[in-house]
């Protein structure tokens with residue numbers, strides 16, 4: 455008799471998981487909260503995660519307004535996406551500042567002036583200082599292309615390939631002083647295939663990033679709204 459999928463899974467240890475990507479926590483429904491959360495997005499690169507945040511808002515999966523996109527790199531493609539979707543943006547080029555501290559202060563001032571409630575590092579290729587971390591305590595999150603705590607720091611995808619691990623993935627976490635070390639909000643696992651190049655693997659990791667980042671934002675926003683409610 456033909457078994458259904460579930461029975462097959464339960465009875466066969468050799469069940470083929472290769473095409474599956476696991477997200478954890480498993481509740482993949484975006485929480486609904488009110489009112490909208492005001493986001494500040496920090497980006498330095500292509501802005502694909504930024505674009506998926508916009509799409510999640512448009513699709514009503516994320517109850518948010520993007521107050522500002524801040525970029526530190528005047529040539530980054532994220533700017534083009536801001537223009538395309540009519541999201542306000544500002545270039546705060548770190549090269550125009552004498553120190554990391556001064557640059558951080560300008561970023562922080564912009565976020566404060568616009569009453570940003572939750573800050574998203576969506577491919578922000580800079581270490582943020584303690585002032586921003588403390589000011590946005592539990593309201594500053596980052597996405598990293600590995601299953602933390604493995605492969606912290608730069609070129610995490612290449613690090614995973616070099617170590618020949620069989621599963622890698624991506625992580626959204628709170629930002630702490632130590633790079634890529636804050637509490638984990640959500641992770642997705644991505645199998646590494648034998649024929650993977652860095653580019654093919656990156657594509658599959660990014661596909662999962664585009665799912666988990668908006669979800670993580672909704673979870674954190676929901677927490678922020680519930681904390682406010684509890685305090686009233």
Ligand code: GRF
Nearest residue numbers: 499500501502503577598599
């Ligand atoms: C992502 O892979 C993210 O994990 C890392 O930087 C990359 C940004 O990609 N921190 P994009 O600019 O959102 O396309």
